[in-house]
Amino acid sequence: MTAATKRLSQFWHPIARVEDVTEQPQQFVLLDEKLVAFRTDAGISVFKDLCIHRGTALSLGTVKNGCIVCPYHGWEFDSTGACVKIPAQPGKPIPAAARAISYHVAERYGLVWVALEDPIQEIPHVPENLDQDATFTTDVFSVLEWNTSAGRSTENSMDVSHFPFVHPELLGDPDAPEQDPYDLHAEDWGQWFRVPNQFWRSVDGTQNSRITYVYTHVYPFTMHLYVTVDGDTSGNVMSVMVIASPTEAKKTKVFRIAFRNYVETNANFVSDYLFILEQDRVVVESIRPEEIPASLKQELHIKVPDLSSIAFRRWLEDVDMQGLAEV
Numbered sequence: 126m127t128a129a130t131k132r133l134s135q136f137w138h139p140i141a142r143v144e145d146v147t148e149q150p151q152q153f154v155l156l157d158e159k160l161v162a163f164r165t166d167a168g169i170s171v172f173k174d175l176c177i178h179r180g181t182a183l184s185l186g187t188v189k190n191g192c193i194v195c196p197y198h199g200w201e202f203d204s205t206g207a208c209v210k211i212p213a214q215p216g217k218p219i220p221a222a223a224r225a226i227s228y229h230v231a232e233r234y235g236l237v238w239v240a241l242e243d244p245i246q247e248i249p250h251v252p253e254n255l256d257q258d259a260t261f262t263t264d265v266f267s268v269l270e271w272n273t274s275a276g277r278s279t280e281n282s283m284d285v286s287h288f289p290f291v292h293p294e295l296l297g298d299p300d301a302p303e304q305d306p307y308d309l310h311a312e313d314w315g316q317w318f319r320v321p322n323q324f325w326r327s328v329d330g331t332q333n334s335r336i337t338y339v340y341t342h343v344y345p346f347t348m349h350l351y352v353t354v355d356g357d358t359s360g361n362v363m364s365v366m367v368i369a370s371p372t373e374a375k376k377t378k379v380f381r382i383a384f385r386n387y388v389e390t391n392a393n394f395v396s397d398y399l400f401i402l403e404q405d406r407v408v409v410e411s412i413r414p415e416e417i418p419a420s421l422k423q424e425l426h427i428k429v430p431d432l433s434s435i436a437f438r439r440w441l442e443d444v445d446m447q448g449l450a451e452v
């Protein structure tokens with residue numbers, strides 16, 4: 126195989142909900158890198174969780190006057206990562222190399238996004254610009270950690286042919302497991318496809334419809350499920366954005382955001398969703414190897430249902446999954 130031209134560290138990934146990053150420094154993990162995130166008046170800063178002096182975890186420190194203070198010898202780093210105070214030798218020049226290693230950070234859709242290297246792609250967009258539409262609400266309704274790779278998790282989010290087996294009577298009809306062909310639309314940022322006439326029933330069995338999904342996959346690990354009820358003329362739309370953040374090679378933090386232009390009448394929406402995800406988790410965490418094989422030649426692919434997954438795997442063949450380049 127030829128060497129990959131992209132690294133996962135060159136893409137934006139979410140590490141937390143916005144409200145989970147406070148003035149109290151906390152450790153997060155992305156692509157096996159330990160990070161410290163904290164908030165000052167300048168916004169959110171994300172650094173490598175390591176003091177340049179003796180390697181102490183800055184996440185054990187505190188924020189004072191807009192700076193993070195290392196817990197070991199009290200060096201202070203401003204929101205950009207520059208060391209502005211070395212208490213043991215006041216008045217002496219501070220070496221230029223005395224800097225925390227800082228990363229790109231942005232707040233979007235209620236999440237904190239981080240790029241460990243200069244990003245080569247924007248933060249994943251929301252189809253139809255629903256995030257900018259004042260008639261739509263944005264609700265981060267679930268954050269789950271799964272013992273699998275972000276790739277396997279994302280494939281599960283776009284895999285329709287598992288519904289009758291993993292979610293019988295909820296998302297799929299066990300008596301009708303055939304998958305109709307769909308047209309895959311390739312874009313430079315990812316792919317999308319439309320799957321109409323899908324089975325849907327609430328967990329308590331009181332609601333029952335046929336629905337249409339438009340799946341939009343923004344590479345590498347964001348899936349949008351744009352959902353409308355077949356035959357419904359109300360104009361109600363819900364789009365669920367699913368972002369699998371690769372915390373470790375075999376661990377994934379999955380954020381889910383619902384964009385809706387109506388008031389959800391199913392009081393059990395979140396608990397139903399979590400019930401379904403628990404059915405998925407058991408199966409997906411059993412998959413070996415946990416990471417998607419590096420070559421499309423491994424594992425078996427069925428043309429109709431695995432079409433989008435095949436395109437994803439082709440794209441992944443050009444990506445170094447280990448993340449950060451050696452420095």
Ligand code: FES
Pocket residue numbers: 176177178179180181195196197198199200
């Ligand atoms: S290890 Fe951080 S100040 Fe010494």
Ligand SMILES: [Fe+2]
Pocket residue numbers: 281287288291292401405
């Ligand atoms: Fe599922």
